[in-house]
Amino acid sequence: NAGVTQTPKFQVLKTGQSMTLQCAQDMNHEYMSWYRQDPGMGLRLIHYSVGAGITDQGEVPNGYNVSRSTTEDFPLRLLSAAPSQTSVYFCASSYLPPTGSGANVLTFGAGSRLTVL
Amino acid sequence: GESVGLHLPTLSVQEGDNSIINCAYSNSASDYFIWYKQESGKGPQFIIDIRSNMDKRQGQRVTVLLNKTVKHLSLQIAATQPGDSAVYFCAERTGRRALTFGSGTRLQVQP
Numbered sequence: 001n002a003g004v005t006q007t008p009k010f011q012v013l014k015t016g017q018s019m020t021l022q023c024a025q026d027m028n029h030e031y032m033s034w035y036r037q038d039p040g041m042g043l044r045l046i047h048y049s050v051g052a053g054i055t056d057q058g059e060v061p062n063g064y065n066v067s068r069s070t071t072e073d074f075p076l077r078l079l080s081a082a083p084s085q086t087s088v089y090f091c092a093s094s095y096l097p098p099t100g101s102g103a104n105v106l107t108f109g110a111g112s113r114l115t116v117l
Numbered sequence: 118g119e120s121v122g123l124h125l126p127t128l129s130v131q132e133g134d135n136s137i138i139n140c141a142y143s144n145s146a147s148d149y150f151i152w153y154k155q156e157s158g159k160g161p162q163f164i165i166d167i168r169s170n171m172d173k174r175q176g177q178r179v180t181v182l183l184n185k186t187v188k189h190l191s192l193q194i195a196a197t198q199p200g201d202s203a204v205y206f207c208a209e210r211t212g213r214r215a216l217t218f219g220s221g222t223r224l225q226v227q228p
Contacts, residue, residue, distance in 0.1 A: 004160075033215065035218070039125075040220060042206060042218040042219050042220040042221050043161070043206065043208075043218040044218070045215050045216070045217070058215055059217070090160050092160070092161075104210070104216075105151070105163045105166065106153075106163070106216065107163075108160030108161050108162070109160050110158075110159060110160050111159075111160055
């Protein structure tokens, strides 16, 4: 029972490089999302998806792309890394309850620390 | 592991005391509020949630209080233990989709 798996755990990039953070979940969750966590700022939503083929922007989407070709995977792509993207990135997933019912309780991965020099 | 944050408000309590962590939320249309706990080097973990039509909900050793008049949420932890040391986040949900998280409070439990 792996839950939400993120890779890599650590990555160092140079400004302008591109890379993909991988996220996979084995719980058949419809909802998947990416957050970044910076000191003193909590978790900010980058992009999210409510199902395969459907993605939407969160609070801080600029500089990131996502796709959702399968239910299990939700990769986050940095197109041209910048020092401002140095952060810890968390992927999270959940079932998507019907409107008006229970909250979608997120299951988080362990995080990926990205440093952009 | 992943560090959580270096400049968070910190609540320091003695082991066995009760802890109260506060959170102000922003959107009066939010229908759910959730508390998460994040230990060092780990992702956040769900603690308890509350619907906007409730003002109190209790779990095991935890109670969440919601005051919609002043948009305030609190998490009370009874008989705080060293294992409760972590960063605690409140989150609000508007509609069926994304959660918006607060900036977090670090709880330090002194033995």
